[in-house]
Amino acid sequence: MSLISILSPLITSEGLDSRIKPSPKKDASTTTKPSLWKTTEFKFYYIAFLVVVPLMFYAGLQASSPENPNYARYERLLSQGWLFGRKVDNSDSQYRFFRDNFALLSVLMLVHTSIKRIVLYSTNITKLRFDLIFGLIFLVAAHGVNSIRILAHMLILYAIAHVLKNFRRIATISIWIYGISTLFINDNFRAYPFGNICSFLSPLDHWYRGIIPRWDVFFNFTLLRVLSYNLDFLERWENLQKKKSPSYESKEAKSAILLNERGRLTAAHPIQDYSLMNYIAYVTYTPLFIAGPIITFNDYVYQSKHTLPSINFKFIFYYAVRFVIALLSMEFILHFLHVVAISKTKAWENDTPFQISMIGLFNLNIIWLKLLIPWRLFRLWALLDGIDTPENMIRCVDNNYSSLAFWRAWHRSYNKWVVRYIYIPLGGSKNRVLTSLAVFSFVAIWHDIELKLLLWGWLIVLFLLPEIFATQIFSHYTDAVWYRHVCAVGAVFNIWVMMIANLFGFCLGSDGTKKLLSDMFCTVSGFKFVILASVSLFIAVQIMFEIREEEKRHGIYLKC
Numbered sequence: 001m002s003l004i005s006i007l008s009p010l011i012t013s014e015g016l017d018s019r020i021k022p023s024p025k026k027d028a029s030t031t032t033k034p035s036l037w038k039t040t041e042f043k044f045y046y047i048a049f050l051v052v053v054p055l056m057f058y059a060g061l062q063a064s065s066p067e068n069p070n071y072a073r074y075e076r077l078l079s080q081g082w083l084f085g086r087k088v089d090n091s092d093s094q095y096r097f098f099r100d101n102f103a104l105l106s107v108l109m110l111v112h113t114s115i116k117r118i119v120l121y122s123t124n125i126t127k128l129r130f131d132l133i134f135g136l137i138f139l140v141a142a143h144g145v146n147s148i149r150i151l152a153h154m155l156i157l158y159a160i161a162h163v164l165k166n167f168r169r170i171a172t173i174s175i176w177i178y179g180i181s182t183l184f185i186n187d188n189f190r191a192y193p194f195g196n197i198c199s200f201l202s203p204l205d206h207w208y209r210g211i212i213p214r215w216d217v218f219f220n221f222t223l224l225r226v227l228s229y230n231l232d233f234l235e236r237w238e239n240l241q242k243k244k245s246p247s248y249e250s251k252e253a254k255s256a257i258l259l260n261e262r263g264r265l266t267a268a269h270p271i272q273d274y275s276l277m278n279y280i281a282y283v284t285y286t287p288l289f290i291a292g293p294i295i296t297f298n299d300y301v302y303q304s305k306h307t308l309p310s311i312n313f314k315f316i317f318y319y320a321v322r323f324v325i326a327l328l329s330m331e332f333i334l335h336f337l338h339v340v341a342i343s344k345t346k347a348w349e350n351d352t353p354f355q356i357s358m359i360g361l362f363n364l365n366i367i368w369l370k371l372l373i374p375w376r377l378f379r380l381w382a383l384l385d386g387i388d389t390p391e392n393m394i395r396c397v398d399n400n401y402s403s404l405a406f407w408r409a410w411h412r413s414y415n416k417w418v419v420r421y422i423y424i425p426l427g428g429s430k431n432r433v434l435t436s437l438a439v440f441s442f443v444a445i446w447h448d449i450e451l452k453l454l455l456w457g458w459l460i461v462l463f464l465l466p467e468i469f470a471t472q473i474f475s476h477y478t479d480a481v482w483y484r485h486v487c488a489v490g491a492v493f494n495i496w497v498m499m500i501a502n503l504f505g506f507c508l509g510s511d512g513t514k515k516l517l518s519d520m521f522c523t524v525s526g527f528k529f530v531i532l533a534s535v536s537l538f539i540a541v542q543i544m545f546e547i548r549e550e551e552k553r554h555g556i557y558l559k560c
Contacts, residue, residue: 009314010318010322013394013556013558015315015318016319016391016394017391018308018309019261019390020556021555021556022554022555023557024555032552035546035549035550036546036549037546037550041542042546045539048536052539056358057337059352059354059355059358060336060358060359061337062355063337063339063342063348063351063355064337064339070347070348070349074338074345077089077341077345078090078341083332083335086335086336087335087338088335089334090334091344092366092370098373098374105377106377109287109380109384112134112385113381113385116134126304127304127386128278128301129281131281131284131286134286135283135285136280138284138286138289139151140210141211142210143215144207144208144210144213145194145208146210146213149215153223154279154280154283157175157227157230158229158279160174160175161175161233161234162233165233165237168235168238171234175227175231179223179227180442182219182223183223187216190214218289218290221290221291221292222289224294224414225282225285225294226283228296228417229279229282231421232296236268236269236298237271239268240271261390264298264299265420267299267302278301279297282301285300285387287378287385288387290374291374291378292378293375293378293382293389293391293392293412293414294413294417295382295387295390295413300387303387307386308388310388311383315383316380320380323376326373326376327373329369330366330370333365333366333369334366337362339358339360339363343363343509343512346511348512348515352519352529353516353519353520354529356519357533360499360512364499364502365397365398368396368397368410371393371411372392375392376392379391389413390413391412391413392411392413393411393412394409394412395409395560397410399544400495400544400560401491401541401544402491402494402560403494403497404468408560409558418439418442418443422435422438422442423439433465433468467490484545488541488545491537492534492538492541495541496537500513503516
């Protein structure tokens with residue numbers, strides 16, 4: 001066995017998700033170009049990488065150095081670390097929650113999978129019934145008496161779907177209205193006393209509130225599963241009334257559904273599978289309950305009855321190794337680059353535009369890692385339990401140049417959910433601008449009830465328009481010599497726009513973004529940085545293009 005074959009599952013997209021596999025299709029969209037890896041042009045790019053990437057880390061280290069005059073302003077946010085005597089930046093509240101509870105989550109993962117295997121081996125209980133019992137126990141342990149609030153939302157939406165099941169359009173609209181309303185209800189009444197609802201419920205206000213008292217923080221993921229069940233049920237019920245359902249008669253059809261994700265999304269389950277018990281089992285499924293990744297109800301039920309080929313030791317082992325690498329990478333960054341603490345205290349006075357931009361860039365990388373690591377742990381947990389969910393992050397955050405493709409690769413299971421339940425029902429590509437507006441409005445509201453994020457969602461749609469129009473205009477010139485370079489120039493513009501939008505929304509805020517833009521375009525050193533940074537991005541984009549061409553040469557078409 002060669003070294004390449006051993007390392008391949010650690011560096012390829014196929015090693016991340018069994019859904020990604022070589023495609024046999026051959027058409028104009030799959031035509032590949034000669035490899036550029038060994039050309040003189042790309043050898044120059046390699047040299048540029050060897051120079052620029054270390055400088056980027058060095059700029060981040062300078063901004064985070066104890067010798068930096070701003071160090072005293074954010075030092076209080078640092079904690080004692082465990083790497084090389086360095087302090088660690090554990091100031092991000094979301095990742096701190098995961099990091100501080102990592103050992104507990106690891107133990108829970110081992111306990112859950114061990115108990116389930118023992119119970120399934122020694123009794124006649126089904127996977128779905130075990131998931132129901134363990135899920136309810138976990139729900140109460142996690143959220144205590146607030147579990148009642150979650151179950152109330154679940155039951156109301158279940159009732160709406162089943163009472164109005166013969167009127168699918170009305171039921172669907174009602175489900176969406178109440179579903180989105182729950183986000184506003186939770187934001188305003190998450191701790192509303194039970195006693196105010198009814199006096200005899202007042203003792204509940206003094207009951208156990210769980211390991212995670214802020215139940216509303218994770219309800220957003222619960223809502224996606226609740227909506228998935230109810231919308232899948234309505235679709236299945238309507239198909240039954242119209243006597244429309246895929247055939248499961250032949251062995252070939254069963255095999256195709258087993259291996260085909262699209263087939264599992266619309267699998268024709270018996271209507272009895274859409275029971276209240278299975279609904280609760282799915283919504284409270286422990287490995288994915290806290291933060292996903294998202295799997296649809298139809299897919300979850302199917303995998304509970306059929307083991308996919310991806311559930312094997314080799315795939316799970318390599319996935320676990322990739323998780324450990326990501327975890328250690330995050331630890332390294334938090335120990336050496338204190339950019340989160342710098343952003344929180346706005347401690348960038350007198351830093352150069354290059355340093356401020358690296359504070360922003362490494363902040364974006366930390367955001368990517370702080371999402372990727374929990375998602376990979378929970379997906380690893382689900383894999384050990386026999387459920388293969390979509391991989392949420394199949395591209396590094398730094399390996400993106402297209403606004404459209406970026407959203408396909410970032411939180412991929414959520415993107416698939418949005419496509420199935422919002423984008424396609426609203427018309428898909430036939431009405432791309434309006435469907436994109438609806439999608440990103442929901443995405444913004446789902447993330448948080450803030451005007452800033454809603455504006456961010458609309459800005460994203462606005463930024464998508466130039467790419468959509470440019471793609472349509474230049475698509476006729478793909479064989480031209482200049483095409484790749486013109487696309488790279490457009491991609492550089494896209495990257496600047498995406499970085500600034502996300503820095504404003506999630507990292508530097510309005511003050512930091514204004515300072516960065518002011519330093520970039522109103523000073524000589526800043527303008528020089530913009531030019532050099534754009535050249536560097538141009539080179540990086542050329543490498544990104546060739547990575548995707550190489551994937552196409554192997555039959556992989558990710559569209560991101």
